[in-house]
Amino acid sequence: MSTTAELLKGAAELFPDEVVTSAHVRHLDLPFGAGRFALITLDNGFDHTKPTTFGPQSLANLNAAIDQVEQEATAGTIVGAGITGKPFIFAVGADLKGVELLKKHDEALAIGKGGHDVFKRLSALAVPTFAYYNGAAMGGGVEVGLHCSYRTVSKAIPAFSLPEVFLGLVPGWGGCAILPNLIGAERAVSVIIENSLNQNRQLRGKQVFDLGIADAIFEGADFLEQSLLWTANVLNGTTEVVRAEIDRGEAWDAAVAKGRFIADSKVHGAAPAAYRALDIIAAAKDGDLQAGFDAEDTALADLIMGGELRSGIYAFNLVQKRAKRPAGAPDKSLARPVSKVGVVGAGLMASQLALLFLRRLEVPVVLTDIDQERVDKGVGYVHAEIQKLLGKGRINQDKANRLTALVSGVLDKAEGFADADFIIEAVFEEMSVKQKVFAEVEAVAPAHAILATNTSSLSVSEMASKLQHPERVVGFHFFNPVAILPLLEIVRGEQTDDASLATAFGVAKKLKKTAVLTKDAPAFVVNRILTRFMGEIQNVIDEGTPVATAEKAIEPLGLPMSPLVLLELVGPAIGLHVSETLNRSFPERFTVSPNLAAVVKAGKRGFYVYSAENGFKPELDPEVAALLVQGDSVLTEEQVRDRVLDAVAQEIGLMLEEGVVAEAQDIDLCLITGAGWPFHLGGITPYLDREGVSERVNGKKFLAPGIASVPA
Secondary structure, eight states, X not given: OOOHHHHHHHXXXXXXXXXXXXXXXXXXXXXXXTEEEEEEEEEOSSOTTSOOOBOHHHHHHHHHHHHHHHHHHHHTSOSEEEEEESTTEEEOXXXXXXXXXXXXXXXXXXXXXXXXXXXXXXXXXXXXXXXXXXXXXXXXXXXXXXXSSEEEXXXXXXXXXXXHHHHTXXXXXXXXXXXXXXXXXXXXXXXXXXXXXXXXXXXXXXHHHHTTSSSEEEOSTTHHHHHHHHHHHHHHTSSOOOOOOOOOSHHHHHHHHHHHHHHHHHHTTOOSHHHHHHHHHHHGGGOOHHHHHXXXXXXXXXXXXXXXXXXXXXXXXXXXXXXXXXXXXXXXXXXXXXXXXXXXXXXXXXXXXHHHHHHHHOSOEEEEOSSHHHHHHHHHHHHHHHHHHHHTTXXXXXXXXXXXXXXXXXXXXXXXXXXOSEEEEOOOSOHHHHHHHHHHHHHHSOTTOEEEEOOSSSOHHHXXXXXXXXXXXEEEEEOSSTTTOOEEEEEEOTTOOHHHHHXXXXXXXXXXXXXXXXXXXXTTTHHHHHHHHHHHHHHHHHHTOOHHHHHHTTGGGOOSSOHHHHHHHHOHHHHHHHHHHHHHHOTTTOOOXXXXXXXXXXXXXXXXXXXXXXXXXXXXXXXXHHHOOOOSOOOOHHHHHHHHHHHHXXXXXXXXXXXXXXXXXXXXXXHHHHHOOOGGGTSSHHHHHHTTHHHHHHSXXXXXXXXXXXXX
C-alpha cells in the first residue's frame, strides 16, 4: 500500500506547473486563558485575483503542516488547531489544470484518495479543530473545513459552493458524505445538486450560517479576531455548539428523490455526475463516513476519466480564459473613448440596451424613436428599472439620481447624436429600414462615431454599403434577456476598420459581456446553428413524426429547454423570419416550415398551452394541432436525434470552413454564453466528437485529443 506522501509525490510529478499552496503553521495564545493554539494559513503567495487551490504538492504541504500539529496535539502542547486562508480567499478546491492532465484511472483514484487521507487527519487530531471561512470557499476549500470539529464564516463571503456537479464531478473529498450528516439530506441536496445545476449558484456568508454549515458568523472586518474569541469560549465550555438533529428516516429518502427529480429536469439523465453524487448521499444515511469516502474516490476517478468532466473543464476554461482574450480582436490601443451613447429605437430591446449602457458605462445615453409617445415609454422603462435596483438595495439613492439624470430621449436625431461616440440601432429587422436609419444617423453624427447594429441575422456589410463611411459600422448582436445572457457577437463587416472594431471590443468589455468576433455571414453563429437545429426538428414534424417524439429525441443532450419551448421564448415570428433569411442564403440546407408559417399567421405564441391542472407542463395546443399538416414519414427518437445532430455537425463544419469564427472553441463559447447550452456538453463540439457524429458527417473531429477529452 502506498502512503499518502508517496501518492501525492507521484501525482505532483505529473503536474510540474502547479501553483503551489503553502500551509503555514503559527502559534498564538487564545484569550481568556484558553491555552496555546495552532493556526494553519493556506496561501499560494499571490493576491486574491489568483485563488488558492489544492494540487498534489499543495496537499502534501498541508499534510506536512498537520504532521507538526498532530505531534503538538499528542504531546499536549496545544489545546486546538484551526485553518484559514489568505485575505479574501479561503480556498477554491482542486486545481483543475492538474485534473486535465490525468490519463489513467489509478492516477485519478490517487487524487481522490490523497485529498481524503490529508483532510480526514483534521478530524482525527487529539484536539478540537476549527475552520475559519474568511473568504471565497469552493469545492475542496469547503470540504477541508467540513472535516473540522467546528466552523465559523465571514458575513462578507461573496461565494461559497460545492460546484463539482456543475463541472461533471462529485464533491469528492468528503462533501457528499459529511454534508448530509452535518445539515441533513435535504439541505445537502440543495447545496450539492440544486445550486450546481442552477448555473453554479453561490451562497453568501449568512446563507452558509443559516444552513448550519457554519456554527458562528462574524463581520468581515475583524473576522479572525472574533472567531478566535469564539474558539476560546468553545474550548472553555462557555459557548456550547448545538446542532439540529438529523432526520435519517423518510425525510432523507425524500430529499434524494427530490434531487433525482431536479437532475432529471435539468440534465434528463444525460450527465452522470448528479446521479453519482445522489447515490453517495443516499448511502450516507447510516452515517458511515469511511464508506462514503471510498464511494467518493471511485466516483471521482470514474468521472475524471469520462467525457463529461473533460467537457466541463473545457467549458469552464472557455468562459474563464478564452472569453477574456477574444480571438481576432484588434489591438486595444486602437480603441476610441466613448463618453456618450445613442440608441435608435425605444422599444423593449432598445430600452434594455439603454439601461445596460447606462449602468456599465455611466455616460449620457439618449434614445430616439418616431414619435414622442414611444420615446417617453422607452425612457420611462429605464427610469422604472433604476427604481427597482434602488428598491432592491443594488444601488444607493445618489447613484439612482445620477443614472436617472444621464438618460434622456429626443425625437430629433441631430439634437441627440451630434456629440455621441457610439450609436446603436435596435429597430425593425428589415434591411431597408436599417439602411434608412443609418443614413439619417450618419448625416448628424460626429465623424469618429461608431455605428453599431443589433441585427440578429442581416448582413452588416449590406447595411453599411450605401454610407459614406462604411468602415465605422459594426455588428453588435446581444441576446435576450440582455441583462442575463453574457454573449455579444461582434460582427466585422467587409469594410469595418480596426479602430471601430477595437472600440466595439472595448465597449463590450466595459459592458461585462463575452465578446466573440464573427465574420459577416448570415445569422452569424448562435442563430445560424439554432435555426439549423430547430429547422431539422421542424422538418421531421412536417414529414410526419409526432411533436412529442421530436421533442423527446433531444432530451439526452440535457439542454436547458426543449426546442419548441425555446421557439416560444424567441417568438415564432422571429424564428420564421430568421429561417427565411437563412433560406435565401442557403436554400439547400435551411427550409421554411409551412406549419411554422401557419402558426405565425394564426397569431399563436407557440405550440403549447399550459394549465394548472397539468402542473403547467407544456401540452400541444389543440388549435395548433388542428393547423398542422403532416406527411406520413414517422421517425423514432433515435432517428430524429441522429438527423438533428448530423445537421448541426454539418453546419458547424461549414461555418469553420467559411471562417465565420476562428476556431471550434468560439462556436462552443457562443452556445454556452448565448444560448445556455450546458457545461457538461462543453457547448456542442466535444459532444459531437464524443458521440462519433463529427467523423460520421465531416470525416474528422472538431477538437484535437486532450482538448475536451482524456489526453492520449
